[in-house]
Amino acid sequence: METNKLLNLVKKHGSPLFIIDHDIIRENYQRFKKALPGVQAYYAVKANSELEIIKTLFDEGSSFDVASYNEFMDVYNLIDRWREKKKEFFIWDKIVFSNTIKDRETLRRINKYEPLVTYDNMDELIKIKENCKKAGLILRLKVPDTGSQVEMASKFGAEPGDALSLIKKSFDFGLKVEGLSFHVGSQCTNFENYVSALDITSEIFNEARKRGYELDIIDVGGGFPVPYDFNGPRFEKLADILNKEFKRHFSEDTEIIAEPGRFFVATSSILVSEIIGKARRDRKIFYHINDGVYHTFSGVVYDHWIPNFYSFKRGKKEICAVVGQTCDSFDKISLAEHLPKNLGIGDYLYTKNIGAYSTASSTKFNGFEGAKILHVNN
Numbered sequence: 179m180e181t182n183k184l185l186n187l188v189k190k191h192g193s194p195l196f197i198i199d200h201d202i203i204r205e206n207y208q209r210f211k212k213a214l215p216g217v218q219a220y221y222a223v224k225a226n227s228e229l230e231i232i233k234t235l236f237d238e239g240s241s242f243d244v245a246s247y248n249e250f251m252d253v254y255n256l257i258d259r260w261r262e263k264k265k266e267f268f269i270w271d272k273i274v275f276s277n278t279i280k281d282r283e284t285l286r287r288i289n290k291y292e293p294l295v296t297y298d299n300m301d302e303l304i305k306i307k308e309n310c311k312k313a314g315l316i317l318r319l320k321v322p323d324t325g326s327q328v329e330m331a332s333k334f335g336a337e338p339g340d341a342l343s344l345i346k347k348s349f350d351f352g353l354k355v356e357g358l359s360f361h362v363g364s365q366c367t368n369f370e371n372y373v374s375a376l377d378i379t380s381e382i383f384n385e386a387r388k389r390g391y392e393l394d395i396i397d398v399g400g401g402f403p404v405p406y407d408f409n410g411p412r413f414e415k416l417a418d419i420l421n422k423e424f425k426r427h428f429s430e431d432t433e434i435i436a437e438p439g440r441f442f443v444a445t446s447s448i449l450v451s452e453i454i455g456k457a458r459r460d461r462k463i464f465y466h467i468n469d470g471v472y473h474t475f476s477g478v479v480y481d482h483w484i485p486n487f488y489s490f491k492r493g494k495k496e497i498c499a500v501v502g503q504t505c506d507s508f509d510k511i512s513l514a515e516h517l518p519k520n521l522g523i524g525d526y527l528y529t530k531n532i533g534a535y536s537t538a539s540s541t542k543f544n545g546f547e548g549a550k551i552l553h554v555n556n
């Protein structure tokens with residue numbers, strides 16, 4: 179978006195202003211479908227749970243990966259209206275509940291919808307048997323996640339050596355395992371993680387079928403890299419690898435699904451923040467802005483995200499710090515931003531590619547409200 183348009187929007191709506199461009203979300207969805215035509219995308223709602231984003235992706239044909247009852251119902255309420263026009267309806271086509279650990283009350287509440295849910299251990303399996311017998315199951319496997327921005331293996335996934343016994347126990351309980359899933363870690367730039375994961379998964383999948391268990395689904399999770407800068411690997415390169423591995427490992431009747439979150443929304447959004455204070459501390463300029471790590475820049479903490487700042491004004495640049503508005507000294511967004519030294523109170527900065535894991539994990543710490551969210555082209 180052009181800088182003069184950004185300035186006009188922030189002058190009209192105030193700051194901090196979080197602008198979501200739905201045309202970019204559509205472009206990202208179509209880019210995914212073009213590169214992986216045989217894969218159904220289940221948008222990971224946790225990346226950005228704005229209802230307008232869910233609606234845009236729903237209209238594009240996306241399905242959804244949810245992690246809580248509230249996320250489940252946000253999607254289901256859209257499906258319920260859509261179902262009136264579509265007589266052939268199956269909830270698994272639109273929602274996978276991919277949080278491997280679910281409380282009993284959530285399981286009881288979603289049971290009537292006959293959901294597709296994940297599990298990765300025996301205690302979860304017993305809990306599903308007792309509270310959500312109508313569910314279809316996907317067993318999540320532990321796979322390598324070396325080099326990913328956010329690792330997953332330390333908290334989720336069954337050991338591959340335990341997989342077949344967990345599948346057998348499910349069927350013994352009268353439940354049906356529909357398939358297998360994995361996640362190589364968020365913002366994965368090491369594509370060998372996918373190759374190793376598919377090797378592990380296919381061996382278990384094909385052996386389970388040999389034993390008479392009718393598994394149908396392979397869920398390759400998320401982790402698809404976003405072009406935060408020009409140094410990252412291209413998604414199309416990964417897609418080419420995946421398409422070849424799918425053909426090598428699985429028969430044509432296997433349903434392949436994925437859970438892109440960051441890939442759809444990260445590049446869709448820009449934040450405009452205002453400089454509310456300026457000080458020189460230890461010979462470095464500190465720009466205090468009306469946002470921070472407890473708010474839109476929460477991804478700096480939770481997502482290991484490296485922020486970026488751009489100024490609307492020109493001037494001689496030097497290394498500056500950009501810090502948040504709260505009274506917590508931890509609220510330092512970046513201590514090494516190359517910005518003009520002549521910026522003053524009331525000037526604006528903007529940050530690109532901030533659509534994922536930002537407003538989704540924002541808090542109201544210190545009594546500060548989060549950025550105003552503005553949807554364009556929706």
